[in-house]
Amino acid sequence: MEITNTQFKHCNVVKVTGRVDSATSPQLAETIKRINDSGRFKIVMDFSELEFISSAGLRVLIAGIKNCRRYNRGDLVLAAMPENIHAVFDLAGFTSIFKIYDDVLTAVGSF
């Protein structure tokens, strides 16, 4: 898994490439935590290159969105999600929790 974190004026874009599983999800958690620790709570997850996500990754995203939305200070939204990944989110009941955008530009524009 590779993670790139790009800071924009209104939000951060976190691009996740490859596999998010029990081995790699702590690295994703750490990235989100570092962004939050710097006082930023508006995050776009760019999933265009995401190949796989397990429940360990889903748990990290749930913890992330809870922290970002606390005190109404921000949100963690998802963008450019491949069809197979979307199917897992749907099965887990996550599509009603997260805002999901077709592309990163629209997601960034939502903040």
Add this chain to the structure above:
Amino acid sequence: MTSIIFPGRFESLAEIAEHVRKEAKAAGLSFMETFELETAVDEAVSNIIEHAYGGEGIGDIVYTCRQIKDGVQIILEDHGQPFDPSCVPTPDLDAQLKNRKNHGLGYFLMCQLMDNVHFEFTENANRLTLTKRKK
């Protein structure tokens, strides 16, 4: 039939996934069916490491793949604590975010994505058989 012993560590997950994809391709499973099998196996192996062994580096996992008439069977064996599926609560998928608890999500996904999930417990080993059939 192929059997491989993997160390019970999370870093084994990516290598196991490679084997799963190769076997699924050989069996003629579609892209989505392959992804579903990969997800179920990942959840099963993670559960073995986390719950049966109680952590990484405690025991091995024997991975066996068997081609069946219309799909693939993956058999996972470990020597950790037996797992009682009836103790896993079904996650409340309609719960609001603040009440959302995700324990049991991995087992839930496994059962939803597979055609059959079968546990066997002997004195010496726990055996989980996951069956995925072509649509």
